Amino acid sequence: xxxxxxxxxxxxxxxIVVLTFLLFxxxxxxxxxxxxxxxxxxxxxxxxxxxxxxxxxxxxxxxQYLRWAGGALTGEFGRSYSTQQPVAAxxxxxxxxxxxxxxxxxxxxxxxxxxxxxxxxxxxxxxxxSTGFSxxxxxxxxxxxxxxxxxxxxxxxxxxxTTGWVPWDEGALLHLKHxxxxxxxxxxxYFGSFSMVYRAExxxxxxxxxxxxxxxxxxxxxxxxxxxVLPSAVLPxxxxxxxxxxxxxxxxxxxxxxxSIPGLGRLFVTAIGSYDYPVMLAVGSIIxxxxxxxxxxxxxxxxxxxxxxxL
Amino acid sequence: MLKIEGLRxxxxxxxxxxxxxxxxxxxxVARGRTLGIVGESGxxxxxxxxxxxxxxxPPGRIAAGRILFGGQDLAALSNRQMRQVRGRRIAMxxxxxxxxxxxxxxxxxxxxxxxxxHDRGASAADLRARGxxxxxxxxxxxxxxxxxxxxxxxxxGMRQRVMIAMALSCAPDLLIADEPTTALDVTVQAxxxxxxxxxxxxxxxxxxxxxxxxxxxARMADEVAxxxxxxxxxxxGTAAIFNDPQHPYTxxxxxxxPRIEARPGRxxxxxxxxxPPFALPPGCRFAPRCVFADADCNTAPPPLRxxxxxxxxxxxxxxxxxxx
Ligand SMILES: Nc1ncnc2c1ncn2[C@@H]1O[C@H](COP(=O)(O)OP(=O)(O)OP(=O)(O)O)[C@@H](O)[C@H]1O
Ligand code: SF4
Ligand SMILES: [Mg+2]
Numbered sequence: 001x002x003x004x005x006x007x008x009x010x011x012x013x014x015x016i017v018v019l020t021f022l023l024f025x026x027x028x029x030x031x032x033x034x035x036x037x038x039x040x041x042x043x044x045x046x047x048x049x050x051x052x053x054x055x056x057x058x059x060x061x062x063x064q065y066l067r068w069a070g071g072a073l074t075g076e077f078g079r080s081y082s083t084q085q086p087v088a089a090x091x092x093x094x095x096x097x098x099x100x101x102x103x104x105x106x107x108x109x110x111x112x113x114x115x116x117x118x119x120x121x122x123x124x125x126x127x128x129x130s131t132g133f134s135x136x137x138x139x140x141x142x143x144x145x146x147x148x149x150x151x152x153x154x155x156x157x158x159x160x161x162t163t164g165w166v167p168w169d170e171g172a173l174l175h176l177k178h179x180x181x182x183x184x185x186x187x188x189x190y191f192g193s194f195s196m197v198y199r200a201e202x203x204x205x206x207x208x209x210x211x212x213x214x215x216x217x218x219x220x221x222x223x224x225x226x227x228x229v230l231p232s233a234v235l236p237x238x239x240x241x242x243x244x245x246x247x248x249x250x251x252x253x254x255x256x257x258x259x260s261i262p263g264l265g266r267l268f269v270t271a272i273g274s275y276d277y278p279v280m281l282a283v284g285s286i287i288x289x290x291x292x293x294x295x296x297x298x299x300x301x302x303x304x305x306x307x308x309x310x311l
Numbered sequence: 312m313l314k315i316e317g318l319r320x321x322x323x324x325x326x327x328x329x330x331x332x333x334x335x336x337x338x339x340v341a342r343g344r345t346l347g348i349v350g351e352s353g354x355x356x357x358x359x360x361x362x363x364x365x366x367x368x369p370p371g372r373i374a375a376g377r378i379l380f381g382g383q384d385l386a387a388l389s390n391r392q393m394r395q396v397r398g399r400r401i402a403m404x405x406x407x408x409x410x411x412x413x414x415x416x417x418x419x420x421x422x423x424x425x426x427x428x429h430d431r432g433a434s435a436a437d438l439r440a441r442g443x444x445x446x447x448x449x450x451x452x453x454x455x456x457x458x459x460x461x462x463x464x465x466x467x468g469m470r471q472r473v474m475i476a477m478a479l480s481c482a483p484d485l486l487i488a489d490e491p492t493t494a495l496d497v498t499v500q501a502x503x504x505x506x507x508x509x510x511x512x513x514x515x516x517x518x519x520x521x522x523x524x525x526x527x528x529a530r531m532a533d534e535v536a537x538x539x540x541x542x543x544x545x546x547x548g549t550a551a552i553f554n555d556p557q558h559p560y561t562x563x564x565x566x567x568x569p570r571i572e573a574r575p576g577r578x579x580x581x582x583x584x585x586x587p588p589f590a591l592p593p594g595c596r597f598a599p600r601c602v603f604a605d606a607d608c609n610t611a612p613p614p615l616r617x618x619x620x621x622x623x624x625x626x627x628x629x630x631x632x633x634x635x
Contacts, residue, residue, distance in 0.1 A: 209410040215366055217425045217477070218398030221390075227424075231415050306415060307461040 004303055012292050023284050024065045027277055068281070077282040082274040087282045090267060095286070097165060098256070098263035102248035104183045106241060109190035114237060117198050118230050120221040130195050137192025146185040146258035153181060163260040182259040186252050190244060197240050202233040235302055242298025249290030312517055313340040313363070313485060318376035318386075320355075320362045325370075330588040332358040332371070334541040337615050337623075340485065345511065345518040347532030347549070349525065349564065351585055355541040356521045360487045364403055365393045381484065399429040402478035406490040408471035412462040419458035422446075422477045429481050445476040449506060468499035472506065479510060487519045492527065504531055525564070529553060537561045540585050540596040543615055547622035557618055557629045559601045595627070603628050
């Protein structure tokens with residue numbers, strides 16, 4: 001198992017280097033001279049040249065990348081062009097917000113999609129409900145769902161705050177209240193897609209002979225479902241979670257924007273709007289590394305669950 | 312011990328006409344004996360055994376008949392009551408040992424699950440000891456070590472032994488084996504069959520052995536039921552089936568040289584094909600292929616009747632000596 005983990009890691013690390021390099025090269029390449037951008041379009045060539053020399057923007061791209069990567073490894077991402085704050089200081093408070101949102105939504109989505117779709121009682125009803133929700137969750141855009149939820153639960157009913165974010169230490173209850181609608185919005189999408197993946201796999205596993213063997217032992221339908229079908233049928237969901245969680249690490253852009261949540265997603269959107277490329281690079285790299293790491297974790301989880309992979 | 316009367320199992324998806332995979336089967340299995348069931352592919356052998364276990368894949372269901380077992384009618388039991396029967400009083404093993412076991416769980420865990428299902432109080436240590444004991448009984452070498460193996464670490468023959476160990480872990484009165492050796496190498500087949508026979512002698516369980524292989528039947532079965540198109544054509548003692556077959560279909564299967572010494576092989580081909588369930592002849596289902604058929608044979612299905620002590624035949628014109 002440890003050997004397996006190390007081998008996967010040995011594969012992930014060079015990938016991270018190559019991909020962040022590509023990200024670095026394209027971000028700076030697309031956006032043109034950073035100096036011109038920092039100084040505005042009417043800056044004098046002399047001023048631009050001076051800035052280029054000071055920040056090393058004239059150096060070969062590889063040198064620039066190594067300088068940036070060296071800093072990134074020590075948590076130093078440079079300063080934001082628009083706020084002049086250190087990028088690390090902007091990311092530090094946003095990261096946990098995004099992670100919390102993502103974890104709640106994914107966790108809820110996994111537990112409910114797998115749990116509900118494994119039930120053996122009232123299969124028809126559960127199936128119809130979960131299919132209905134899946135279609136709604138996957139097809140309705142997040143901003144629409146978010147706005148609808150705000151209208152119903154905050155504006156009409158007044159049960160929940162409309163937008164914003166309150167940290168844990170300013171009141172757990174208030175924190176949770178602000179969390180509910182954005183989590184539900186994100187959850188709706190993931191519940192839908194996880195349900196579809198799980199149900200398809202469930203139907204395939206259900207037909208396998210070992211499931212009939214389990215029933216022939218005298219197990220109840222529910223025990224067969226949860227002990228024998230679920231562990232196999234959940235495997236592709238875990239792979240899928242690895243992918244989506246990685247993407248979510250970079251922030252749920254739309255949901256964070258609709259609910260004014262100070263997470264990475266909103267930071268990213270703002271950075272794009274103002275060509276704030278140190279911030280874009282930093283958040284982009286976090287997404288990249290996040291996808292790689294959560295995929296790795298998913299692979300390890302799969303290996304742990306499936307004795308045939310344990311090489 | 313097991314007496315099936317008029318069993319009819321149908322597949323009826325909503326809106327479609329019902330198809331009877333098993334249509335009026337009468338069968339008996341005596342305590343401690345082995346009943347071999349033979350018949351061409353699709354004649355309903357597997358569906359019959361799944362009916363007894365009440366494990367029919369939907370939309371299959373038992374539409375009529377009784378399955379009398381130890382004084383109860385299995386067809387009338389509630390699901391909860393039926394779970395007490397499955398695994399504990401009737402166990403089943405299947406054709407494909409490679410896919411019979413859950414690939415994600417150790418064989419020890421799977422055997423333990425079978426035991427615990429019917430003995431809630433068993434402790435972990437107890438379960439392990441009984442698991443090792445079960446593996447030892449099916450002659451798996453080093454059972455203390457193999458119990459922690461996963462299915463993919465075992466060969467097909469070993470897995471079928473594990474299946475047998477698991478099936479016998481609760482000492483059932485009846486074991487249903489649906490082509491248990493078809494997927495195995497010839498030498499392994501013989502070992503598994505020997506094992507089954509020895510275990511039967513040890514435990515006194517009855518066995519229903521479904522097979523295509525007349526050699527297996529000759530070697531294992533005390534009695535044989537020959538099925539054709541969802542019905543029993545003939546049931547008799549093994550010697551009678553091979554030496555004195557009375558149904559024209561049985562005769563055909565044996566290639567009309569019904570000598571047990573004549574190296575019984577695979578089922579021999581008979582002219583024509585089995586009629587599909589939606590195009591059954593009104594009378595005897597074998598009539599289109601039967602060399603003895605006459606006009607009477609198409610009027611009504613022939614009932615299964617005693618023709619000699621312990622020999623029941625569903626043919627108007629049996630015993631065949633009279634015809635020949
Ligand atoms: N799931 C199903 N849905 C509808 N019909 C089925 C289903 N399973 C089996 N049948 C029908 O039941 C009939 C009997 O099938 P069964 O599997 O019992 O045959 P068998 O005698 O075991 O054949 P084989 O020797 O190939 O295993 C088949 O002809 C088929 O038409
Ligand atoms: S009843 Fe008639 S058709 Fe059927 S097996 Fe007997 S002789 Fe043949
Ligand atoms: Mg079969």
